[in-house]
Amino acid sequence: MSTDLLNDESCGLRERKKRETRRALNLAALDLVEERGFAAVTTEEIAARAGVSARTFFNYFPSKEAAVIGTTAEELEAYAAALEEDVEGESPLESLRRILAGMLAPASIDRELRARRRRILLGEPSLAPALVGNNIRIENALTGALERRLGVEPGASLEARLTVAVAIAAVRACIEHQQNGGSGRLERNIDQAFDRIAAGLR
Amino acid sequence: MSTDLLNDESCGLRERKKRETRRALNLAALDLVEERGFAAVTTEEIAARAGVSARTFFNYFPSKEAAVIGTTAEELEAYAAALEEDVEGESPLESLRRILAGMLAPASIDRELRARRRRILLGEPSLAPALVGNNIRIENALTGALERRLGVEPGASLEARLTVAVAIAAVRACIEHQQNGGSGRLERNIDQAFDRIAAGLR
DNA sequence: CGCCGAAAATGCAGTCACTGCAAAATTGCA
DNA sequence: TGCAATTTTGCAGTGACTGCATTTTCGGCG
Numbered sequence: 136m137s138t139d140l141l142n143d144e145s146c147g148l149r150e151r152k153k154r155e156t157r158r159a160l161n162l163a164a165l166d167l168v169e170e171r172g173f174a175a176v177t178t179e180e181i182a183a184r185a186g187v188s189a190r191t192f193f194n195y196f197p198s199k200e201a202a203v204i205g206t207t208a209e210e211l212e213a214y215a216a217a218l219e220e221d222v223e224g225e226s227p228l229e230s231l232r233r234i235l236a237g238m239l240a241p242a243s244i245d246r247e248l249r250a251r252r253r254r255i256l257l258g259e260p261s262l263a264p265a266l267v268g269n270n271i272r273i274e275n276a277l278t279g280a281l282e283r284r285l286g287v288e289p290g291a292s293l294e295a296r297l298t299v300a301v302a303i304a305a306v307r308a309c310i311e312h313q314q315n316g317g318s319g320r321l322e323r324n325i326d327q328a329f330d331r332i333a334a335g336l337r
Numbered sequence: 338m339s340t341d342l343l344n345d346e347s348c349g350l351r352e353r354k355k356r357e358t359r360r361a362l363n364l365a366a367l368d369l370v371e372e373r374g375f376a377a378v379t380t381e382e383i384a385a386r387a388g389v390s391a392r393t394f395f396n397y398f399p400s401k402e403a404a405v406i407g408t409t410a411e412e413l414e415a416y417a418a419a420l421e422e423d424v425e426g427e428s429p430l431e432s433l434r435r436i437l438a439g440m441l442a443p444a445s446i447d448r449e450l451r452a453r454r455r456r457i458l459l460g461e462p463s464l465a466p467a468l469v470g471n472n473i474r475i476e477n478a479l480t481g482a483l484e485r486r487l488g489v490e491p492g493a494s495l496e497a498r499l500t501v502a503v504a505i506a507a508v509r510a511c512i513e514h515q516q517n518g519g520s521g522r523l524e525r526n527i528d529q530a531f532d533r534i535a536a537g538l539r
Numbered sequence: 540c541g542c543c544g545a546a547a548a549t550g551c552a553g554t555c556a557c558t559g560c561a562a563a564a565t566t567g568c569a
Numbered sequence: 570t571g572c573a574a575t576t577t578t579g580c581a582g583t584g585a586c587t588g589c590a591t592t593t594t595c596g597g598c599g
Contacts, residue, residue: 178586
């Protein structure tokens with residue numbers, strides 16, 4: 136084994152190709168949904184555009200919705216790791232604000248992809264149930280991370296799960312507010328929402 | 338149509354029968370899911386047990402999940418009305434605590450049915466996405482009601498939606514905590530959760 | 540390089556959720 | 570009782586999703 140440093144993480148060509156296929160399927164799904172809308176796209180078409188067979192599609196994603204949403208386990212782990220890290224002078228809620236806002240904001244590298252994703256996903260009301268369903272995965276990952284950060288046993292106290300759930304709900308509420316033509320810019324509203332939560336709701 | 342009494346409830350035989358059918362389908366779905374589990378039940382079986390054709394099933398519910406969950410528009414309206422009512426010395430969050438806890442607690446009349454529902458729905462992890470999807474409906478109904486209570490234009494301020502979303506998230510977190518074998522009784526945890534939210538999270 | 544075991548891709552057949560459409564049954568009302 | 574509206578139902582079709590057997594591809598090893 137003289138080859139280790141070739142790639143970032145996945146040395147094997149096999150792993151890299153799987154990642155590429157997964158990404159290709161996700162991008163194909165986004166393309167097609169953008170063109171025709173979620174309902175008018177079939178999994179066969181997504182597979183075809185990604186260059187794989189119809190059957191292979193379901194080796195990568197358990198449903199059409201999942202392919203469009205495309206959240207990977209790696210992303211979840213990354214966010215969890217970010218939350219687990221105890222930043223100086225930052226409360227759990229503040230960390231969550233930073234991390235969740237970062238999930239929405241088009242970031243350095245994937246700038247245009249993130250913005251595209253956000254636009255397409257939020258523009259499809261029929262995807263809303265699947266999106267909140269996907270939030271369960273995020274919530275579980277972040278809850279585990281926060282429990283580790285707080286040094287409590289998994290499921291021992293309500294605190295970690297409550298904080299994460301409320302934070303995610305706050306972001307969701309802001310997005311919903313936005314979609315209903317609500318006032319204010321998204322980032323600003325998220326800041327306000329977290330401020331209110333920190334101050335205590337009535 | 339000069340209907341005045343008809344649009345109420347339980348007036349026309351037609352309306353009453355529709356309600357019975359809806360209820361029969363919901364109960365049949367609960368029965369079968371309890372017996373065999375959600376995945377092993379078909380919509381045809383539900384329809385058969387309820388005494389209607391397979392096609393008619395989809396005149397009442399848009400999906401198998403919806404039939405099992407069975408939340409009716411009337412229930413939503415009732416909860417919304419309860420929230421809209423301004424109770425002396427009760428903040429919006431306190432009203433939400435009372436109403437949402439009431440949704441879970443086996444109440445006077447439907448005592449055993451409510452408990453059954455809760456047991457079956459929460460015992461089926463595969464229904465979790467559908468359940469949180471259903472929460473969107475509840476959130477929208479309650480948000481509208483709270484906006485009316487506060488006297489603001491729909492969607493004008495973030496406050497109403499944020500409060501409702503956070504309250505629902507709190508209850509969900511407690512349920513999730515419960516299912517993961519967390520400590521404490523559900524009612525008590527919900528009380529604690531709302532207390533924390535009122536005091537401000539960190 | 541060529542072979543082998545493992546993993547992944549594919550093809551095929553089947554089940555079932557869900558839909559549109561048109562005919563048939565049922566109900567409310569004059 | 571008869572008419573019009575509403576509801577039920579049957580039928581045929583689409584497409585998501587699954588299990589299984591087969592084939593292809595990949596990675597390692599002599």
